[in-house]
Amino acid sequence: MEQYKIEMLGIRKEFSGLVANDNITLQLKKGEIHALLGENGAGKSTLMSILFGMYQPDAGEIRIDGKKVDISDPSVATKYHIGMVHQHFKLVEIYTVLQNIILGAEPTNTVFNFIDMKKARERVVELSQKYGLAVNPDAKIQDITVGMQQRTEILKMLYRDNDVLIFDEPTAVLTPQEIDELMQIMRNLKSEGKSILFITHKLNEIMAVADRCTVLRKGKCIGTIDIKSTTKEQLSEMMVGRKVDLNIVKKDPVIGNEVLRVENLVMADRIHKKNSVNGVSFNVRQGEIVVIAGIDGNGQSELIYGLTGLEQVVSGSIKLNGADITKASIKKRNESGLSHIPEDRHKHGLVLDFTMGYNSVLELHDKPEFSVAGFIKFKDVAAHSDKIIDEFDVRSTQGSNTTSRSMSGGNQQKAIVGREISRDTDLLIAVQPTRGLDVGAIEFIHNRLIEQRDKGKAVLLVSFELDEVMNLADRILVMYEGEFVGEFGYNKVSRNDLGLYMSGAKRDQVNAIKEGTTEA
Numbered sequence: 001m002e003q004y005k006i007e008m009l010g011i012r013k014e015f016s017g018l019v020a021n022d023n024i025t026l027q028l029k030k031g032e033i034h035a036l037l038g039e040n041g042a043g044k045s046t047l048m049s050i051l052f053g054m055y056q057p058d059a060g061e062i063r064i065d066g067k068k069v070d071i072s073d074p075s076v077a078t079k080y081h082i083g084m085v086h087q088h089f090k091l092v093e094i095y096t097v098l099q100n101i102i103l104g105a106e107p108t109n110t111v112f113n114f115i116d117m118k119k120a121r122e123r124v125v126e127l128s129q130k131y132g133l134a135v136n137p138d139a140k141i142q143d144i145t146v147g148m149q150q151r152t153e154i155l156k157m158l159y160r161d162n163d164v165l166i167f168d169e170p171t172a173v174l175t176p177q178e179i180d181e182l183m184q185i186m187r188n189l190k191s192e193g194k195s196i197l198f199i200t201h202k203l204n205e206i207m208a209v210a211d212r213c214t215v216l217r218k219g220k221c222i223g224t225i226d227i228k229s230t231t232k233e234q235l236s237e238m239m240v241g242r243k244v245d246l247n248i249v250k251k252d253p254v255i256g257n258e259v260l261r262v263e264n265l266v267m268a269d270r271i272h273k274k275n276s277v278n279g280v281s282f283n284v285r286q287g288e289i290v291v292i293a294g295i296d297g298n299g300q301s302e303l304i305y306g307l308t309g310l311e312q313v314v315s316g317s318i319k320l321n322g323a324d325i326t327k328a329s330i331k332k333r334n335e336s337g338l339s340h341i342p343e344d345r346h347k348h349g350l351v352l353d354f355t356m357g358y359n360s361v362l363e364l365h366d367k368p369e370f371s372v373a374g375f376i377k378f379k380d381v382a383a384h385s386d387k388i389i390d391e392f393d394v395r396s397t398q399g400s401n402t403t404s405r406s407m408s409g410g411n412q413q414k415a416i417v418g419r420e421i422s423r424d425t426d427l428l429i430a431v432q433p434t435r436g437l438d439v440g441a442i443e444f445i446h447n448r449l450i451e452q453r454d455k456g457k458a459v460l461l462v463s464f465e466l467d468e469v470m471n472l473a474d475r476i477l478v479m480y481e482g483e484f485v486g487e488f489g490y491n492k493v494s495r496n497d498l499g500l501y502m503s504g505a506k507r508d509q510v511n512a513i514k515e516g517t518t519e520a
Helices: 045-051 074-079 097-102 118-131 146-158 176-191 203-209 230-240 300-308 330-335 347-348 355-358 378-391 409-422 439-454 466-472 493-502 507-515
Strands: 006-015 018-028 034-040 059-064 067-069 082-085 164-168 195-201 210-215 220-226 259-269 274-285 288-293 315-320 338-341 427-431 458-463 475-480 483-489
Touching: 006 045, 018 045, 018 330, 018 439, 034 146, 034 176, 034 203, 034 230, 045 164, 074 082, 074 230, 082 146, 097 118, 097 146, 118 146, 146 176, 176 195, 176 203, 195 203, 203 230, 203 378, 210 230, 210 493, 220 230, 220 458, 220 483, 230 300, 230 439, 259 458, 274 288, 274 300, 288 439, 288 466, 288 493, 300 338, 300 427, 330 338, 347 409, 347 439, 355 409, 378 409, 409 427, 427 439, 439 458, 439 466, 458 466, 458 493, 466 493, 475 493, 483 493
Parallel strands: 018 220, 034 195, 034 210, 082 164, 164 195, 288 458, 288 475, 338 427, 427 458
Antiparallel strands: 006 018, 006 059, 059 067, 210 220, 259 274, 259 315, 475 483
8 A cells, every 4th residue: 555645535624605625535645746736716725724734624634644643723734844835925014035934933042042043044045046036035025026925935935844845826926937947946846855735727837847636626526647647638628627728819900099108117116226117118009918028026017006006106107098197096097997907916906805796896886886975885786796706707605795805816816807807998907817817717818808909998918928928919018127128019929039038138139229239
C-alpha cells in the first residue's frame, strides 16, 4: 500500500445549506506536485482551508504520513509544517513586506530577547534571491503592487520551512515571465522533497508542472488522473462538464469616433518618489479593444488610477467624449460614461460586507430606478442583482442577499464584471478581468468584451496574459517603466517580440527610432 504525505478522506463541508465539499478524497504523495482543478465555487479553496485548519470538516478525516490528525487551526497546521499561499492575501496593509513575512515567526535575540530584525532581513533577502522573488522589504503592503503582494505571501510560506506547500491560485496576479519563474521554483521545491498542492484554473500550468491532478465540480470529486496520460481538452471537459473553446474568432473592427484621449499624462510613484507614468499619450475609439500589455509594476496601475480618478494626476489631460475629466470626481467620470473593472476586487471593486444586491448598484444607488426620496427601492435592487447573477453565472448561496465576502474569488470577479458591463457605458476599462477565473468563465468574459466592442463601445484592457493580449487586442500598447515602448495593430507582432518589448529588451531600439538614428 502506497504511503501518502497527506490524505483527506471523505471530506464534507456545508455552509448555510450549500454543500461546498461532498465526500471528497484527495491523496498527496511525498515530493509530488498535485494540481487541484475546478470551476469557480467548485470547493477547491474550501478543501485547502480545511487542510490548513481555517475550517473544520463536518465529516471525514485528515492523515499525515498515515496517522490521523486534528488540524483545529492554522497554528496546528504550521506545527505539522503545512504552509499556504492564500488566493486572497492575508497581509497587514500598514506593515512592511519584511514585517508581514516574519509575523508570528519572529527571530529573537537570545541575550536581550527582542526581535532580531537584522537576522530576519538577511533570511528574507536570502530567500528572495534564491527563489527569484524580488521584493522591497521596507515597502508597506498598502503601497505595493498586487504582484509584489503575491511574492510576499510566497516568501512568508518559504520563511517557515514548510514541507507541505499549498498554493491557492498563486499565478493569478503574476506576469508570464514571473509565472515561468514560479513554475521553476515549484520544480526546485519538489526536488528538495517538498510536497505541493497547487490550485489553479490555468491548464497550461498544470500540464507544465503537475504530476497528478484531482478535478472537482460543484463540490464533488470527478477523479484524479496522471498528467502524462491526459490532455488540456480532457481536463477542461472534466472541469466544466462540456467542451470549451478559447480560440476567439473576431469580426474586423468597425472603428467609430474617439471616446478617450490621453495626452502627456504624468503620474507620481509614492514609494520611489519619481514618475510612475511618464508623459504617455494615446486614444481609444468606438468599436475597438486597446490592450495595455506589460510586466506588472511598470506604471499600468497608476495609469488606470489616473484615468478613473482613484489618484490625482501630476500633469497632462484626460478627455472622455471630448470633455475634459482630468480633475473630475470618480462619480462625475462614472456619470460621463466610464465603467471600471478594477485590478484589486477587494480594495476597489466590492464592499465585502455588503450583499450582492447592494454591490450591484454601488454607482447607481441614487438613480431614480433604485431610490426614491433618499430611500432604496429594495425590490428593484434585488431584481437588478438577480439579472446580473443570471446573465453572468454568479454562484451565490442566497442570491442578491448573499454577503459578498462569503463568495468565492471567481464569483466576486464575475459579479464586478457583470455590474460594470450592465451599466452600458461608452468606455469600459478592464484591468485583469479574468484573473482567478476558470476556463469556462474566461471564455464567457472574453466573449462579453468582444460583444461590447462589436456594439460600438470603446474597451481599454490591461492584461499580463500573453494569450489574452493576442486574442483580444485590436491594438496593443506595450508599457515599460512608465512609458509606451511599442504600439502594434492586430496580428502585427509575434508573441516572442511582444515578450521582448514587455521586458524592455527592445527599448534601446525604440528610442533609436524615435531619435531618427535607425530605421524601424
